[in-house]
Amino acid sequence: MSFNPSSFIDEISPQLREKVGNSRVLIAVSGGVDSTTAAALAYKVLGEKVVPVMIDTGFLRENEAISVKEMTKEVIPNLVIEDKSEVFLSSLEGLEDAEQKRKKFRDLFYETISSLARKYGTKMMIQGTIAADWVETQGGIKTQHNVLVQLGINTESTWGFTVIEPLADLYKNEVRELARYLGLPPEISERQPFPGPGLLIRVVGEVKREKLNVERRMNAVVERALSKKGLSQYFAVVFDSDSKQDEQKSAEVGARVKVYKARATGVKGDVRSYGHIASVEGDLNYDKLRQTVMALSKYDITHVMYLVKQRDHGKYSVGIRAVHTDDFMTADVPMIEHGELLSIAEEIMKDQSVKEVLFDVTSKPPATIELE
Numbered sequence: 001m002s003f004n005p006s007s008f009i010d011e012i013s014p015q016l017r018e019k020v021g022n023s024r025v026l027i028a029v030s031g032g033v034d035s036t037t038a039a040a041l042a043y044k045v046l047g048e049k050v051v052p053v054m055i056d057t058g059f060l061r062e063n064e065a066i067s068v069k070e071m072t073k074e075v076i077p078n079l080v081i082e083d084k085s086e087v088f089l090s091s092l093e094g095l096e097d098a099e100q101k102r103k104k105f106r107d108l109f110y111e112t113i114s115s116l117a118r119k120y121g122t123k124m125m126i127q128g129t130i131a132a133d134w135v136e137t138q139g140g141i142k143t144q145h146n147v148l149v150q151l152g153i154n155t156e157s158t159w160g161f162t163v164i165e166p167l168a169d170l171y172k173n174e175v176r177e178l179a180r181y182l183g184l185p186p187e188i189s190e191r192q193p194f195p196g197p198g199l200l201i202r203v204v205g206e207v208k209r210e211k212l213n214v215e216r217r218m219n220a221v222v223e224r225a226l227s228k229k230g231l232s233q234y235f236a237v238v239f240d241s242d243s244k245q246d247e248q249k250s251a252e253v254g255a256r257v258k259v260y261k262a263r264a265t266g267v268k269g270d271v272r273s274y275g276h277i278a279s280v281e282g283d284l285n286y287d288k289l290r291q292t293v294m295a296l297s298k299y300d301i302t303h304v305m306y307l308v309k310q311r312d313h314g315k316y317s318v319g320i321r322a323v324h325t326d327d328f329m330t331a332d333v334p335m336i337e338h339g340e341l342l343s344i345a346e347e348i349m350k351d352q353s354v355k356e357v358l359f360d361v362t363s364k365p366p367a368t369i370e371l372e
């Protein structure tokens, strides 16, 4: 049956009103489709009782807070930006393990919500969790920062507020339909998803301020360059360039293979795996790259990247990630012309801290869309 936004709103409104009663309710808007739609829905149903806040965690995209406030001003008036970047950055700096980073971010995020809830006099928050979030978390693929109840976390005793999730049964395409219906601009409703922990999970491996700034700038370069291609998701990741050439794997795939110290997440069977990033160098066509991914995924390798451009100096590797997907549970990598990748790489390498630019050629599975 096709999704009908108007009936959905009719059905969810009395439930929302009953849960919230006469209280105020906080909603954290990340600028992503889900949380922004949840906020627009809440505002439509509950009006002034809703306190919409955007927490600047320091891991937002370039100019994100200001542009989201501008894009949503008709549908979510009074969006408040709370700058907590120093708290997040100082607590996350130095962490390296993907799960630890996600868990720490989640704790900081909800501690912040808890203090904001006190500040705004409420014990309730609305959250834009959608079906895929809890399906994958329950499957053990990752710890979504926003899935709490499904993980058995009692938010009331841990942080002093209850969570309402009006979009929990919807899939991404349904959320987009609802967003359009609610009058959100296409810049939001058609926007590519952006993960709750933000750029944190795209600064792959150890979190460092300089590395984060490189990530933020390069992510903007990649978004600008690929925005017109109709991709489901496209972004940049940054990791430390330390790597070793692997003779045995090079011989096996017939191209130069380097294995990085940096690790990234993948999916094996139905569970999440954590392995290394590898790069391949050479004149490789699409079929050859697919075979290489298959061959290397037998090892402790979760993401395979094709080397676009390199030089002798610099300490960071920048990976370009681009995927096509319907449901975000599986994803394919489109072929992007070498010349196009090269011109993006040239733009990225204007930054002297970047040693090389790579293009991630791994589908999901065996990789995940994000690298952590």
Ligand code: XMP
Pocket: 142, 143, 144, 145, 146, 193, 194, 195, 196, 197, 233, 328, 329, 364, 367, 368, 369, 370, 371, 372
């Ligand atoms: P993965 O990397 O698991 O990503 O293949 C699937 C989709 O989920 C997004 N994603 C997240 N979204 N909180 C979110 O709100 C998270 O912690 C998170 N992790 C991944 C990812 O961007 C992709 O769209």
